[in-house]
Amino acid sequence: MSWFSGRSFKKKKARITTGPVPPGVYFKALDRTILNKKNNSPGFTIRKLPAAEKQNPLSRTTGQVCIEQEYEYCYYTEACTNGECEVTDVTCETRYEWICWWEDEECYDECDSNCVNYTGDPCTCNNDCGGDDEPCYDECNPVCVNYNGGCSSQEPTDVLNHVVDPCLHALTQNLSDRSAFLHYMFGNSPDFDMEFADAPLPIGLNHDFANTGKQTGANGYFKIVTTLNSQSLPHASQEFITSTLIHEMYHTYMLLMDPAHSSNADSHDFMAQPDVIQEMAQMLRQMYPSLDVQTSIDLSWGGLEGTAAFGNLPAADRARINTTNNDHQRAAHGTPCP
Incomplete structure (x- = not known):
């Protein structure tokens, strides 16, 4: 007869929150960016947050939503004889994992007119998109739509x-x-x-x-x-x-x-x-x-x-x-x- 211990996971329920997330935990993010490239497919793509964003996951953009996922984390012990095993002891505890994503809101990257529904890393110019889909226009560039910035250019009187x-x-x-x-x-x-x-x-x-x-x-x-x-x-x-x-x-x-x-x-x-x-x-x-x-x-x-x-x-x-x-x-x- 041999003895060994194992572990199992049972997902129970999730609690939704929009507050700050404790640093140092493991995050997943549903984002439209993969390896710094835009993802034009509908919906979201799962990716890990970089370390800096784990410290402040709300820093990248507004509109982020996090859920606190509750799990039942169990240790179990089995006794086996001639290849047949039987669970003899189970010890369980409740653990939590935070999962965060950005809402798929209609907005535009102010630096790239071809970048629609983009909620990834800010570009080098003034990125004030923040999920705002109200129509407005860059006063300096006619091909750059939904730009919330401004410039000093003067239109005709x-x-x-x-x-x-x-x-x-x-x-x-x-x-x-x-x-x-x-x-x-x-x-x-x-x-x-x-x-x-x-x-x-x-x-x-x-x-x-x-x-x-x-x-x-x-x-x-x-x-x-x-x-x-x-x-x-x-x-x-x-x-x-x-x-x-x-x-x-x-x-x-x-x-x-x-x-x-x-x-x-x-x-x-x-x-x-x-x-x-x-x-x-x-x-x-x-x-x-x-x-x-x-x-x-x-x-x-x-x-x-x-x-x-x-x-x-x-x-x-x-x-x-x-x-x-x-x-x-x-x-x-x-x-x-x-």
Whole structure:
């Protein structure tokens, strides 16, 4: 007959708490980060907390919830004869283990616009996310959404929406309400007023859709006026109209920041640069998150068909861009105005 002792564990119940957790214990965390890489899978992933976070598990982010898991921890003794064993004694005690996780709340990493529902380590810029899913925008970067910080950039003195057509008016207001775009493009410009209006435009003027110019007044006052074509644009898709508004905002930028090169030709050459095309496409996708990347890029080429950069594109790309813009100009694709 031989004797040996063993141990068994029986989970009993859990008590929920949100208070501080005693240091030095073994933690598990349900987090969206694995080995410093974002986990895009739905739900949570189990990982151990680093030693520093064991000391202060609430330091990484708000919204952490901990439970005190109660176990019955038992020692038992068996007596065995010819391979058959029988428990002869059991001694049990109650023990506890803390398990912590972060709630899966909708929020955004302020340093990475592609990082959604991210509750991992703070990045190097001002990370005030903390589980707040209220929409707001980085005033310095239009591709960085739900940013709770701020910057010293100054938006235009006033945005005047004098557009009469209901659909054009609403889309103009929607874009002008995005303070991120205005700060990003005009934060370092002198104070000015930006005015939007609509009116019939002569055929052949800037592809019949819009034009932008500068008006000056007394004591150095000036404003930039963008006029939308009230005859052609209401029949286009909302995505095309917004792309046109973004296009005209870049004309405004050139009038303010580089007036010597603010002609249509020079401004279009500036917009046709690959990084600017991508920037305009990103702005458009901010307004229409379901819009696919290629369509947003193709729409951003609208009005730039006369540039050398467009002429240097492969013939298949030029044909696709023209088809996309023609379809959206008559709302055959995209979202039509009501």
